[in-house]
Amino acid sequence: MLRASAVAEKAGVPSSSLVCEGFLGQASTTSVGLGLPNLPVALVPGHVGTQGRGELEKNILGVTLDDVVKNLTEAPDAIAVAVDPGPRDIVFSGTIDEINRLFIENEWSDGLPIIPPTTERVEAFLEFTDRDPNEVIAILLPDSRAATVWSIAVNGVMAGCRPEYMPVLLALIEAMSDPDYGVEHSGNTPGGETLITINGPIAKQLRFNDEQGVLRDGFQPNTTVGRFWRLALRNLAGFLLHKTDKATFGNTWRVVLAENEEILANLGWSNLSEDLGVPKGRNAVSIGRYTGSSLIASASGDNGDRIMPYIADGLLKQHTWQLVFTIGPSPGTLRPLIFLSPIVAETLAKSGWDKAKLQQYFFDHCRMPAWEFERYIGEWTEHPIRDLEDQVNLKRAPQVFAESDNPNRMVPITFKPENFMIGVSGDPLRNHAIAFAHNGLLGYPVAREIKLPSDWETKLKMAQ
Amino acid sequence: MSNYHEIHDVVWPRATRQAEVLETAPRLDTLDGKTVCQLWDFLFRGDEVFDLLENGLKERYPQVNFISWKEFGSTHGADEREILANLPSKMEALGVDAVISGMGC
Numbered sequence: 001m002l003r004a005s006a007v008a009e010k011a012g013v014p015s016s017s018l019v020c021e022g023f024l025g026q027a028s029t030t031s032v033g034l035g036l037p038n039l040p041v042a043l044v045p046g047h048v049g050t051q052g053r054g055e056l057e058k059n060i061l062g063v064t065l066d067d068v069v070k071n072l073t074e075a076p077d078a079i080a081v082a083v084d085p086g087p088r089d090i091v092f093s094g095t096i097d098e099i100n101r102l103f104i105e106n107e108w109s110d111g112l113p114i115i116p117p118t119t120e121r122v123e124a125f126l127e128f129t130d131r132d133p134n135e136v137i138a139i140l141l142p143d144s145r146a147a148t149v150w151s152i153a154v155n156g157v158m159a160g161c162r163p164e165y166m167p168v169l170l171a172l173i174e175a176m177s178d179p180d181y182g183v184e185h186s187g188n189t190p191g192g193e194t195l196i197t198i199n200g201p202i203a204k205q206l207r208f209n210d211e212q213g214v215l216r217d218g219f220q221p222n223t224t225v226g227r228f229w230r231l232a233l234r235n236l237a238g239f240l241l242h243k244t245d246k247a248t249f250g251n252t253w254r255v256v257l258a259e260n261e262e263i264l265a266n267l268g269w270s271n272l273s274e275d276l277g278v279p280k281g282r283n284a285v286s287i288g289r290y291t292g293s294s295l296i297a298s299a300s301g302d303n304g305d306r307i308m309p310y311i312a313d314g315l316l317k318q319h320t321w322q323l324v325f326t327i328g329p330s331p332g333t334l335r336p337l338i339f340l341s342p343i344v345a346e347t348l349a350k351s352g353w354d355k356a357k358l359q360q361y362f363f364d365h366c367r368m369p370a371w372e373f374e375r376y377i378g379e380w381t382e383h384p385i386r387d388l389e390d391q392v393n394l395k396r397a398p399q400v401f402a403e404s405d406n407p408n409r410m411v412p413i414t415f416k417p418e419n420f421m422i423g424v425s426g427d428p429l430r431n432h433a434i435a436f437a438h439n440g441l442l443g444y445p446v447a448r449e450i451k452l453p454s455d456w457e458t459k460l461k462m463a464q
Numbered sequence: 465m466s467n468y469h470e471i472h473d474v475v476w477p478r479a480t481r482q483a484e485v486l487e488t489a490p491r492l493d494t495l496d497g498k499t500v501c502q503l504w505d506f507l508f509r510g511d512e513v514f515d516l517l518e519n520g521l522k523e524r525y526p527q528v529n530f531i532s533w534k535e536f537g538s539t540h541g542a543d544e545r546e547i548l549a550n551l552p553s554k555m556e557a558l559g560v561d562a563v564i565s566g567m568g569c
Contacts, residue, residue, distance in 0.1 A: 001568045004503045004539040004548060008563040011552035014489045018513060018566030027568055035483035041568075048509045048569055056509065060516040068517060069524070072500075072562045075491050085476040093473045108477045116472040145479035154477050179545070236479040329506050329541025384506055441542060 002027060003184075006034040016071035017041045018064065020048060022246075026187065029243040033143040038076040042067030049382060087150055088119070103158075107240050110230060110253075114158040125153035128166035128463075130453045137170065138177030141184035143238025147173050155235055159228035164463045165206060165221060167450045169228055171285045172196065173236065175448040181287060185442035187239050191247025192289040192439040194229055195337070196256045197423065199273040200283030202450055203258040205460060210258035211342075212427040215434075217255055226255045259425050263342040267349045272423045275355075276447035283450035288337065288421075289443020290436040294318055299344050299431050303351035307344065308361050311433050315420075316366040318437040319413050323376045325440020328385055331396045332415035333440040336362070340433045341426040355422050363417035371407040421445065495525040498561040503551075504533035505540030508567035517564065531558055539565065 005015035019027045019041040031039040045059040085091055092102050099116045103109035115121065126133055126149070133150040140147055149170065156169045176183050186194075198208055209219035217223040230253040239245040259271050273284035296314035301307040315338050325334040340348070348358065370388055378386030385391060388411065392402035401411050414420060426432065438445075453459065492498055500521070504510040510533065518530050536554070537543050555563070 001503075001505050001539060001565050003544070004505075004551065005563060005565040007548050007551045008503075008555065008565070009489045010486065011555060012489045013555055013560055013563055014491050015563040015565055017568060018510075018564065020508070020567070020569035023568045033481070033483055035486045036488060037485060038488060040488070042564075044513070044567070044569065048513065048567065053512075056512065057516055060513055061520050064513075065517060065520040068521070068564060069495070072495060072564075073491050073493065076488055081481075081485055084478065084480055087476055087480055089476050090473045091476045093471050095469055095471060097468075099472060099474055103477070116474045117477055118472050118474060122475065139482050140479070143479075143481055144483035146482050147479045151477075151479040154475060158477060235477050238478075329538040329543070331542065333542065382509060384511060 002030050002034060002039060005039055006036050009036055009039065014072050015040065016068045018044055020044045021046055025243055026246050029240070030142045032081055033141055033238060035144070037079040037081055040071035040076045042071055087148065108235060109158070110227070110234065112227075115160050117154045117157045121157045122150065122153045124163040125156050125166045126150070128164050128453055128459060129170060131170070137173050140177060140237035142187065142244045145236055145238055147177070147232070147236040151236055152232070155231045156228055159231050160220070160224040161228055162220065162463065164460055165225055167452050168198065168202070168206070168225055168285060171448045171450040172225070172229060172287070173232060175285055175287045175446050176232065176237070178446040178448070180444045181446045182442055182444060183237055186233055186237065186289070187245040187247070188442055189246050189248045190291050190439065190442075191250035192291040192443055193251050193254050194287050194289050194443065195254050195436060196226060196229060197272050197286040198256055198258045198284070199261065199271045199278070199286070200281070200450065202283035202452075203261065208256065208258035210260045210425055214257050214425045215255050222256045222258065226253045229253055257339070257423075257425055259423050260342050260428070263345060263424050263428070267345060269345070269349070269355050269424065272421065273447040275421065276445055278447045278449050283452070284447050285450060286445060286447040288335065288445035289439040290337065291322070291439055292318065293434055293436045296433040296435060299433055302347060304348045304353040304357075305351070307348060308358070309365065311338065312362055312365040314433065315362060315435040316368070316413065318435045320376055321381050322437050322440065323373055323413060324381055324383055325438070326413055326415065327373075327377050327388060327391050327397050327401070328383055330441035331391070332419070333444055334414055335419050335421050335438050335440075335445050336366070336414065337421040337423070337436040337438060337445075338433055339423045339425050341430055342424055342428040344431050344433055345424045347431070356417070358422055359417040359420045362420040363412050363414060366413050367410040368413070369408045370401070370411050373411050492562055495521060495562070496527040499529045499531060499559050500562045500564060501531040501536070501555065501558065501560045502533040503536055503539050503563055503565040505567060506538040507540065508569040510567045513566055514564070531560065
């Protein structure tokens with residue numbers, strides 16, 4: 001919404017942006033990143049989602065209207081923007097306690113103690129890349145900050161990463177900047193959190209946990225690389241709570257999940273990064289944003305016909321309001337994700353199931369009545385798209401959503417079977433699965449290959 | 465980490481901001497006789513809000529004209545990048561003098 005206003009202003013057309021009361025702070029900080037710190041906004045009192053028609057009318061005509069007129073006819077006051085220090089400037093000298101206090105006070109830290117980013121520590125990270133420290137990897141919204149090799153290393157130090165994780169950190173910021181992922185949405189109110197998956201031989205080389213307790217903190221690479229991600233969102237992109245990050249609840253960063261490559265190879269199944277386009281056998285990271293997850297405990301049975309109805313039921317039940325990403329402003333962008341524990345995957349494979357068959361099963365069985373689907377995307381979430389048949393007629397949804405006009409017809413939750421994403425990790429000998437509720441366009445899954453520096457093996461050996 | 469009282473020299477932890485500070489567009493002397501376009505992200509009752517604003521502004525400025533959000537499509541979603549890339553030329557073609565953009569909620 002502000003991005004549209006900024007485009008208009010830059011084209012010489014005055015704008016007024018309609019902003020609900022609780023979002024004025026986000027608007028003012030986001031405007032700085034758009035290069036227009038005094039972008040005019042018109043106040044919408046309270047939140048429109050909780051107002052009856054009468055209250056909405058009173059607010060819009062009594063408050064917003066005056067602001068709109070003022071925005072379009074009076075020049076906004078200029079706002080000065082603070083000048084940042086240089087990337088290698090020493091901003092403070094002090095003890096570890098003093099540094100941590102300073103970093104928390106300036107919102108440079110997540111609240112946990114950080115490792116002081118000294119030049120020496122940063123340079124140790126730079127040993128693990130052949131890239132120029134000043135190379136800009138990405139310009140990241142909302143602040144429009146330039147994430148350089150140097151600034152990525154700084155935040156890796158702070159997160160407690162080891163220097164040899166640097167190739168992974170670089171790949172993550174490349175993935176973060178993928179337009180399909182949409183980092184600019186990372187401060188949205190549902191507050192989904194990114195799940196990072198790592199694939200390839202590097203996961204073992206760096207000692208990522210890929211089995212029991214894979215999503216629990218306790219293993220340095222899984223934990224610190226996960227923490228790096230959120231520090232990067234804070235310091236490289238500019239997402240700050242109570243400002244540009246408007247997560248209504250939010251949650252802590254997720255520990256990185258390493259897939260069990262050995263099991264995948266035994267089954268002949270592709271891994272997640274291959275499914276997202278990275279060639280087989282390469283080191284890669286995959287990212288996607290998810291508002292929640294739910295364990296599907298004790299998926300019992302000795303074949304797919306017994307196991308899959310329960311798992312499909314669990315995956316379906318993770319998705320309610322998220323269906324606005326299937327039918328809505330970003331049609332077909334819902335990518336439900338499920339991880340099977342190795343023993344579940346092996347049991348399915350033994351009874352003749354591969355990934356394609358699993359995806360087809362999810363597509364055929366993760367279904368709900370059309371009237372229920374329409375209630376999620378329309379009435380309950382106040383989106384303007386409310387009729388599946390209309391969307392099919394407008395060619396914004398496939399025919400499967402309107403095979404009849406019976407409101408009780410069963411419709412899928414994705415456009416096609418391939419939209420379901422399947423991975424393998426967790427305790428090798430416990431028959432659980434975990435389903436993730438995806439955020440569609442606001443964190444669409446993407447993958448990036450991890451590029452290793454020259455003499456990787458030698459450098460790694462010396463570091464370990 | 466070394467000893468508790470050791471002094472560390474730490475570097476700036478943030479990436480450098482790239483956006484130049486730009487001036488906003490010149491404002492209008494009046495809305496009468498001007499064309500105002502509505503840009504909507506298809507969220508948070510914008511259709512109702514734009515109707516209310518359109519009627520309210522017409523009462524104050526009887527000669528104001530509006531171009532509906534329906535002309536542009538959603539400014540938030542899969543089409544956002546394309547719509548915003550084409551916005552300057554489309555505004556020019558339609559003779560747009562001002563924009564109201566919603567809804568940030």
